[in-house]
Amino acid sequence: MQFQQLQYFVAVAETRHFTRAADLVHVAQPSLSQQIKALERELGADLFLRARGNITLTDAGEALLPLARRILADADTARHEVQELAQLRSGRVRLGATPSVCTGLLPDVLRAFHDRYPGIRLLIEEGGSHDLVRELARGALDLALVVLPLPTPSPALTTVELLREDLVVVSSPEAPAPGTGRTVRIPDLEGERLVMFRHGYDLRELTVAACRAEGFEPDFAVEGGEMDAVLGFVRAGLGVAVVPRMVATRSGRGLRVTPLARPGLHRVIALAHRSDVAPPRAARELQRMLLER
Numbered sequence: 001m002q003f004q005q006l007q008y009f010v011a012v013a014e015t016r017h018f019t020r021a022a023d024l025v026h027v028a029q030p031s032l033s034q035q036i037k038a039l040e041r042e043l044g045a046d047l048f049l050r051a052r053g054n055i056t057l058t059d060a061g062e063a064l065l066p067l068a069r070r071i072l073a074d075a076d077t078a079r080h081e082v083q084e085l086a087q088l089r090s091g092r093v094r095l096g097a098t099p100s101v102c103t104g105l106l107p108d109v110l111r112a113f114h115d116r117y118p119g120i121r122l123l124i125e126e127g128g129s130h131d132l133v134r135e136l137a138r139g140a141l142d143l144a145l146v147v148l149p150l151p152t153p154s155p156a157l158t159t160v161e162l163l164r165e166d167l168v169v170v171s172s173p174e175a176p177a178p179g180t181g182r183t184v185r186i187p188d189l190e191g192e193r194l195v196m197f198r199h200g201y202d203l204r205e206l207t208v209a210a211c212r213a214e215g216f217e218p219d220f221a222v223e224g225g226e227m228d229a230v231l232g233f234v235r236a237g238l239g240v241a242v243v244p245r246m247v248a249t250r251s252g253r254g255l256r257v258t259p260l261a262r263p264g265l266h267r268v269i270a271l272a273h274r275s276d277v278a279p280p281r282a283a284r285e286l287q288r289m290l291l292e293r
Contacts, residue, residue, distance in 0.1 A: 003075065005039040006068040008032050009047060013065050016055045083281075092121040093283045096132040096144035098202055099227045101269060104246030105145070105163070109293050113286050120282045126226075128200040133157065136274055142283035145290075147202040148268040159270040162290060166245045167206070167265040170255045172237040183261040186214050193221035193239040195230050202267065207242045210265055231255065 011021035012032070022029040040047050047061035057065065097106060102124065110122060125135065129146040133154060136144050148159065169184045171177065179188040189211060196218070197204040211218040221239035227247065234241050235254040244267065248257045271290055273279050279287065 001039065001042055002035075003071075005035050005042075006071055008035050009039060009061075009064065010068050010072060012036060012048065012055065013057055013061065013068075018055065088117050088120065088282055088285060090119045091280065091282050092123055093280070093286050094123045094125070094140065094142045095283075095286065096125045096127060096135055096141045096146075098128060098132070098145065098147060099126045100203065100244050100247050101145045102126055103227050104244055104250055105269070105293075109286075109290055113289055117282065117285070129202055130200060133272070136272060139274070139277070142273065142279045143287055144272045146270055146272050148270045156275055157272050158275045159272045160291065162269045162271050164266055164268050167203075167242050167260060167267065168245050168248050169240055169258045169260060170231065170234050170243055170248050171240040171258065172235055173254070173256045175237050175240075177256065178240050178258055179261070182258070184258050185261045186210050186265075187216075189218060189240075189242075190214070190216045192219070194218050195225070195233045195239040195241040196220045196223035197230055198224045198226065201226075203242065203244075206265060206267060 007025055008021065008027070011024045012018060015021045015024060018033055018036075019029050022032040025032065036047065043060065043064070045060035046058050047064060049056045049058055106124075110124075113120070114122065125132070125141065127135070129150060132141065132144040132146050133150055135141045137154065137156060145162065146159070148161070150157075150159070169178055169189075178184045178192055194207070196207070208218060222233050225233060227243070230241050230243070231247075231251050233239065242260075242265065245257075245259075248255065271287060273283075273287070278284075
């Protein structure tokens with residue numbers, strides 16, 4: 001008994017038609033009929049009652065059908081499991097993240113993932129949440145770490161909250177301490193010159209919105225940089241910046257870190273993927289490690 005013969009048998013049993021069954025399994029109808037006859041000879045029993053325009057199962061065919069379906073299902077499961085394991089030995093994961101998340105959260109997790117699955121290539125794309133959502137939607141990314149709420153909510157995405165992170169103010173130790181020196185209130189930023197991120201940066205939108213909520217427009221000493229540039233400009237004494245605590249902790253050398261007074265500011269980082277397409281096995285494993293970090 002051959003696996004292929006069982007496939008052909010189930011196809012005929014489900015379509016009750018040899019020609020349609022042959023189309024279903026992509027084989028010529030004479031070849032399919034020959035394999036069914038060979039299977040019947042092997043089993044020593046007819047599986048179908050053949051009448052013009054009417055194909056029905058014999059008692060032997062009825063007995064074989066659930067067993068054949070189970071064998072085919074088990075084979076599919078085995079193939080799937082082996083492919084899943086193979087995907088963890090080679091392949092790639094395409095992960096999008098905001099630059100601040102790349103600096104703060106990802107290094108430790110990606111190191112642990114690489115140590116466990118050294119054959120998986122990690123492709124990282126940095127961008128703002130809006131850009132990452134667009135890349136997810138067009139299938140260019142498997143997963144993305146984005147800031148909630150999304151600029152344009154999308155029902156085609158599934159998001160899972162990963163962490164809620166406080167924002168802090170960083171400044172040069174050689175410059176006067178902002179605020180009271182122990183904490184900074186948002187109104188205190190009215191008297192400070194800010195080093196500001198480029199347009200489209202989630203932290204820029206959040207900081208500007210907080211200042212406007214207190215009734216003033218922030219004063220920019222320099223603007224347009226990515227995270228590393230912003231921290232470098234602050235170290236040089238050009239101004240102060242509002243950044244995630246995790247980034248400030250990792251990049252604290254040469255920086256004064258001052259918390260924001262309550263209620264302060266925070267951001268929510270979420271893991272996003274398309275709702276209509278399951279991420280590849282390797283991406284799901286990275287997702288698990290991020291959620292369990």
